[in-house]
Amino acid sequence: MVINGRDALKFKITVPPAQEPVTLDDVKTALGIELTDTIYDDQISPWIPAAREWCEGYQNRAYITQTIELAKDYWPYRDEIRLPRPPLQSVTAMAYMDSTGTATTASASTYFVDNFSEPGFLVAYSAWPAGALRPANGVIVEYVAGYGDDPVDVPSLIRQAITVLCMHWFNNGFCEPPDAVKSMLDLNRIIPI
Known part of the structure; x- marks a missing residue:
């Protein structure tokens, strides 16, 4: 990611997280979908890393190692x-x-x-x-x-924000995150200089 020209902030993730802070089962449970019901799995699964990446970018933090x-x-x-x-x-x-x-x-x-x-x-x-x-x-x-290798290492408010963002996308389509997600993430957001 490069911000504001040449030497402002240039970095790349060379080894991504081995897992996500929330699971498909976490999101399905929050949505009230039975864990044995797999009809929405292919729809929800890609939203989890997308939601994590959006939240990491918004907070300017790394979650999982x-x-x-x-x-x-x-x-x-x-x-x-x-x-x-x-x-x-x-x-x-x-x-x-x-x-x-x-x-x-x-x-x-x-x-x-x-x-x-x-x-x-x-x-x-x-x-x-x-x-x-x-x-x-x-x-x-x-x-x-990152906070650690395991999802439980990530603060619960961050995990909740990722889950809420996935729920929002499920109910409203892939659109701008709601203010509730931003409010949860604002508490520990790092503002780039």
Whole structure:
């Protein structure tokens, strides 16, 4: 996802979540559909990941554990790299490419991982390496984000918002999410800078 041009916010999910925060049975139960009734399964099933993706995008968060790559065109001025889509679990690697395209993996001893803040940060202990970077995507940070591997790790209000959004789409067609969903998600929404 790229927002506002070149170095504003460029990231991609390289390893998606292994499962969804809500199940087909969760949505069917909320809709009052018998779990043994499979007539609507093919209709509802694709809405679950779509609803999760919409909610993650709205909140600017990761729900179930996933791996993300962030690209920066140049080193930040304040010696910290903000990592979108909290909560941050861990940083897997940070690499930078010089102007000739030669990659160097930064030693974890050169930066501190702040996974207490939301969003998390990488903070240089002294300064980031000197020298020119390649013209685009000179710094790549790979990290793991999300509340955990299991649906119960995701806050219940988020799971409820995903379920309500699926119910809304079932009853109204694939349309704009209702204010109720946005209200549930607004409580812990991260506003991009």
